[in-house]
Amino acid sequence: MRLKRLVVVPLVMAIGCKPPTPAEQLDSIVSWVSTAKMAGDAWLRHTTPDKYTRQTLELSGQMLLETGSQVLRSPPATLDSAAFDRALTSTRFNIAEMARFVEEKDAGRFRQPWDSLRIYLKTMRDFSASAAAGK
Amino acid sequence: MKKILQLSLGIVTSVGGFLEIGSVITAAQAGAQFGYKLLWAILLGTLCLIFLVEMSGRLAAVSKHTIVDATRERFGFPFFFIVLIGVVLIAFMVLVAELGGIGFGIQILTGVGFPWWAVPVSLLVWLLMWKGTFGLIENGASLLGLVTISFLVSALKLHPDWSSAASSLLPSMPDGDKARYGFLAVSILGASISPYLMYFYSSGAIEDKWDTTYIPINRFIAGLGMTFGGALSMAVLVVAALTFQPRGIQVDTFPQAALMMTTALPRWGFYLFAFSMIFACFGAALEVSLAIAYFFSQGFGWNWSQDIKPSKNSRFAFIYTLIILLAAIPLVFGIDPIKVTVLSMALTSATLPLAIVPFLLLMNDPIYLGKYRNGWISNTVVSIVVVISFVLAVISIPLQIIGG
Amino acid sequence: MHLVRDVLDKKLTDRENCPMGRVSGLLMRVSETGQPRVTHIVIGGATLWMRIHPVVGRLSSRLRKLWGPGRREAIRIPWSQVQTVGRDIKLDCKARDIGALDWEIWLARNVIERIPGSGSEEEE
Numbered sequence: 001m002r003l004k005r006l007v008v009v010p011l012v013m014a015i016g017c018k019p020p021t022p023a024e025q026l027d028s029i030v031s032w033v034s035t036a037k038m039a040g041d042a043w044l045r046h047t048t049p050d051k052y053t054r055q056t057l058e059l060s061g062q063m064l065l066e067t068g069s070q071v072l073r074s075p076p077a078t079l080d081s082a083a084f085d086r087a088l089t090s091t092r093f094n095i096a097e098m099a100r101f102v103e104e105k106d107a108g109r110f111r112q113p114w115d116s117l118r119i120y121l122k123t124m125r126d127f128s129a130s131a132a133a134g135k
Numbered sequence: 136m137k138k139i140l141q142l143s144l145g146i147v148t149s150v151g152g153f154l155e156i157g158s159v160i161t162a163a164q165a166g167a168q169f170g171y172k173l174l175w176a177i178l179l180g181t182l183c184l185i186f187l188v189e190m191s192g193r194l195a196a197v198s199k200h201t202i203v204d205a206t207r208e209r210f211g212f213p214f215f216f217i218v219l220i221g222v223v224l225i226a227f228m229v230l231v232a233e234l235g236g237i238g239f240g241i242q243i244l245t246g247v248g249f250p251w252w253a254v255p256v257s258l259l260v261w262l263l264m265w266k267g268t269f270g271l272i273e274n275g276a277s278l279l280g281l282v283t284i285s286f287l288v289s290a291l292k293l294h295p296d297w298s299s300a301a302s303s304l305l306p307s308m309p310d311g312d313k314a315r316y317g318f319l320a321v322s323i324l325g326a327s328i329s330p331y332l333m334y335f336y337s338s339g340a341i342e343d344k345w346d347t348t349y350i351p352i353n354r355f356i357a358g359l360g361m362t363f364g365g366a367l368s369m370a371v372l373v374v375a376a377l378t379f380q381p382r383g384i385q386v387d388t389f390p391q392a393a394l395m396m397t398t399a400l401p402r403w404g405f406y407l408f409a410f411s412m413i414f415a416c417f418g419a420a421l422e423v424s425l426a427i428a429y430f431f432s433q434g435f436g437w438n439w440s441q442d443i444k445p446s447k448n449s450r451f452a453f454i455y456t457l458i459i460l461l462a463a464i465p466l467v468f469g470i471d472p473i474k475v476t477v478l479s480m481a482l483t484s485a486t487l488p489l490a491i492v493p494f495l496l497l498m499n500d501p502i503y504l505g506k507y508r509n510g511w512i513s514n515t516v517v518s519i520v521v522v523i524s525f526v527l528a529v530i531s532i533p534l535q536i537i538g539g
Numbered sequence: 540m541h542l543v544r545d546v547l548d549k550k551l552t553d554r555e556n557c558p559m560g561r562v563s564g565l566l567m568r569v570s571e572t573g574q575p576r577v578t579h580i581v582i583g584g585a586t587l588w589m590r591i592h593p594v595v596g597r598l599s600s601r602l603r604k605l606w607g608p609g610r611r612e613a614i615r616i617p618w619s620q621v622q623t624v625g626r627d628i629k630l631d632c633k634a635r636d637i638g639a640l641d642w643e644i645w646l647a648r649n650v651i652e653r654i655p656g657s658g659s660e661e662e663e
Contacts, residue, residue: 437558445657
């Protein structure tokens with residue numbers, strides 16, 4: 001029993017170090033685009049503070065950059081890397097715009113990039129689905 | 136009359152004190168990824184906890200020993216020392232996570248990052264322990280913790296599919312990532328069956344001078360209180376399932392979790408989440424700190440009581456002062472409380488036998504409990520759940536690393 | 540009396556019901572007739588840590604000799620001072636006098652009472 005525990009603990013410690021698979025990375029990208037959209041929606045309805053919304057949008061953008069780079073370094077076979085890269089860049093630009101308009105408290109100009117996220121979300125979902133199917 | 140008051144306070148304590156960062160995050164991650172499918176894990180964990188808490192109270196009321204007293208006396212110092220190391224190490228991680236939870240709650244309200252709140256928050260927790268009595272801590276923190284009922288309100292407002300939810304109260308295999316499913320089940324079990332709660336509860340029973348006349352009340356408090364608490368955990372899972380899963384949002388970070396109630400409770404959902412986390416984690420931080428200090432003091436036979444001034448039980452006071460200050464350090468350096476939470480919950484599950492097996496042996500020992508020994512139901516339920524937790528932990532934790 | 544069950548690791552309280560720690564060990568003497576008799580109760584010190592492993596015990600002993608309040612050896616209480624053996628073991632002595640509270644007093648004076656609100660101001 002004690003030996004098992006000695007084995008389990010270092011294994012558990014290694015959990016944080018386990019690298020995610022490409023499918024998981026794409027799921028994560030969908031998650032962050034969706035997070036940005038939901039945060040934007042909450043802000044438009046005046047349910048969240050400005051600082052939190054801006055920081056969450058910035059965090060989304062940063063996570064998209066990091067995870068996106070990882071995907072592009074070793075992309076799954078079924079992924080059109082160029083298309084993915086373009087879509088990701090546009091998405092990140094949109095989210096950055098959203099963050100800017102939150103800071104400027106300009107709900108009017110915020111709507112357009114926020115609304116466009118719908119399309120990018122669908123695009124990312126399609127990438128994720130094709131990667132999962134190709135497994 | 137006094138007993139009825141104690142009973143109501145006890146139930147309130149359990150409800151208000153049930154949720155903390157571990158149960159919220161694990162339930163949220165489970166709901167976001169697997170919908171209702173992991174409700175059974177919360178049910179199982181809560182059921183086990185009800186029995187464990189009832190046993191803790193019964194042991195204290197009958198034998199006038201806390202679990203730690205009895206563990207040292209019955210099993211001797213070397214074994215006690217092993218349990219001490221295991222329990223205290225993990226409890227310390229939980230403390231770091233709870234302080235981080237308070238910091239995160241303040242972060243989403245103010246925009247100032249949680250590392251900046253680590254020291255002020257620890258000082259506040261410490262101050263309450265320094266100046267406060269056991270009653271003030273137990274009741275005050277838990278009354279504030281009642282704000283977590285907002286999760287239940289949110290779940291109801293989202294009109295869940297009750298039949299789907301009900302069928303998920305029985306375990307089933309998931310469609311998706313099985314290793315992740317197993318790992319989340321393990322984490323939920325670890326979040327529900329926190330050993331520090333047992334040590335805290337039995338010490339509280341001694342502080343409140345329980346005797347055998349408290350045994351019926353103890354059953355009510357354990358049963359009703361923990362049931363309500365478990366229902367709150369389930370509510371978190373349901374809310375996450377209905378808000379995050381359709382959107383494909385994984386709850387990897389606290390700011391994502393904060394969006395949980397913004398659709399169900401548009402006006403106040405965000406703020407209710409923030410305050411729920413702040414108060415719930417605050418209560419939990421107090422309980423864990425006390426549990427660790429109790430463990431040392433009772434185990435080594437020092438003077439200990441939350442109701443007497445620190446200068447009168449200096450070793451007890453020194454321990455909790457030290458650990459609260461130490462717990463702030465990782466947070467100041469920006470260690471992610473979410474990662475600490477998930478890890479500590481999984482580790483709790485993996486080391487449950489260490490805490491529970493000696494406890495079960497004590498509960499069947501006639502020297503300590505006389506005619507109030509465990510019946511076969513208590514023994515069976517606890518044994519089964521602990522075995523399940525341990526086996527699941529040993530299987531799924533490595534799989535989470537290797538597989539997928 | 541079953542020594543391991545009833546005495547070892549039990550809590551000790553003094554004349555005024557002040558907690559004194561736990562029984563770490565027992566000193567026994569074997570008489571000419573071969574019958575072992577308990578002569579002393581031992582509190583704390585290397586005796587306790589020796590029960591984990593002799594190396595740990597020796598290390599604890601060495602550290603204790605280098606630094607620490609009060610006496611440097613483990614505390615030995617004659618068995619004759621044991622009043623009752625029940626849930627706790629009651630001794631006919633004062634905890635302070637035999638050095639059972641050396642660490643408690645040292646921590647209180649040098650750490651705890653230096654922090655405001657510790658309650659030391661209310662003592663006479």
